[in-house]
Amino acid sequence: MNIILTLMAVFAKVALGAFGGGLATIPFIHYELVVARPWLTETMFRDTIALAQMTPGPIALNSATFVGYRLGGFWGSLWATVALVGTPILVISFLLWLMSLASKKMRSRIDRFQKALRPAVAGMLVVAFWTLAKPLIPSRFESFRALAPELLLLALVGVCFVFSRLKLFRSYPQLIILLAAVVGLCCTPLLQVP
Amino acid sequence: MQRLWSLFVRFFRIGAFTIGGGIVMLGVIEAEMRALGELSDEEIADMIVLATAVPGPIATNLSFVAGRVLAGWPGALVSVIGTSLAPFLTILFLSSIILRHLGNPWLGSFFLGASAGVVVVVGNSLWKMIRTAVDGFPQAAAFVTTAVLMLGFGVHPFIALGAGALISIAGESLRGSGEGESA
Incomplete structure (x- = not known):
């Protein structure tokens, strides 16, 4: 049971950091699963990302399913995926509620926020690139x-x-x-x- | 009930057959929403803004929002499950196979080759992002800050992202007030 809860907590965190979509999640996944806790070796991480990209579905979702299965069997994969998909949904639900209160202003605020975030997301992509490219350098x-x-x-x-x-x-x-x-x-x- | 089922099937198809990651799914879901003919362009644009601004997989976020607009909370739930189901089952199936063949050199080389491809894909994406998003001093500062904090200092990605975001947002509002004054 413990591993399941930890899996959920970790992937909830990954989900919350995943601004800017798919590839920008790579540093979060790497940090939580390789650096912060020794769940995956660098090789396993590399394989996870490769698998997640080759198959249909968002990279973060696939990673959650794969890592969840690896560490906690079927239930691990299910709950890790639920945590990853469900956490942002809670945020969305909250925002939807906010938007129902003051929609137009909220909308443009959200839009500007998202656009302002993009340079930082680009920074994340650099980290993702380096994390993946470094092992290939002799x-x-x-x-x-x-x-x-x-x-x-x-x-x-x-x-x-x-x-x-x-x-x-x-x-x-x-x-x-x-x-x-x-x-x-x-x-x-x-x-x-x- | 019929409505929910057709929604589920629609999103299941999208989840199962859309290869290409978040952005592609965004386009596909957007096209499907337009094809449905039930939503105005503005509503669709709002949905996309919401789904992309929020952290998390764009595909599932967008499915949730679209499902919510089309059929309330049940619709939202059904749409998310629809989008996620095929990838989930696929990976589950592949995982059980992979885990049984972990030491296999062929499998290892397969993934090693794949990682070369992944580097290229991420590199291209990175380049595109830099070209579109880093178009001014505050943006460049944010970009460099995030990257350096993580690569140089090993801080938690949240902190790096947050720092970069703060710089970028601060830069944006300064620029805004600057223009306001000169106008």
Whole structure:
């Protein structure tokens, strides 16, 4: 029971920080699940985000379901998801009530607030980017053999970047992730650290 | 009852087949609301403002608001569940498989490859966001503050976000009052 309650508390927090949608939640998920408590290793975190992005549904929702299942089975996944989806709904309900009291003024206030938040959200995205990109940067030079997997990954990043400029992938970034995953799968022998 | 069911089905379809994350879902839900023909453009715009200003997944927030407007609180509940159900079941199913094959090198390489793609997707999104949102000094200050607080000082994301937001909002209102004075 304890794990379920903690899961709910953590994902309620993640939900409340998720201004600006999907990708901006990544630093919150990372902080709560990797930094603040050792629930996920960096590798597990990376896999969670990848899985959450490849499948339909908001990234935060998918993360909650996955992590919840990992740590608390079916009920963990259910209640973590409920906490993530439900907490903002409470906020919305409150705002809806406020809006029913003074609608036009409230609306423009909310709109301005949201627009004002965007530079900070951009800051969050930088953090998200760095959290995800840092592990891919080679840290020590041991030998070319050891470096091969890392260089392969960097090359993959480069290829993905080029492809992402194409029109098809602009509309469906999930495809890039899926294709990159398949490439990774095919290169399994090459990616094993010797 | 019939109304609630059709609402549920509508949002279930959106949740199940919309690939592309929050912004795409926003567009899809908006299109569906227009197609319904029951809401004015202004009402739809209000819904979107509310759903995006509030923290949390845009898709479920918007589903909740739209469902509420269309069919009251039951409608809201039904719409949120509809949107969330397919992703939830999908991940549940995949999770049970993944957890059984955790040490598998093929699975590991699969996700490793995926993470390369994710870096690119996040990078592109970041670049787009910087180009549109950081268009002035207070915005740049807010942006840098949030990033530095987290990356340099490891503060809780809430604090970093809050600090950046304060700077940005302060900058906005200063700019507003400045223009007021010169006018």
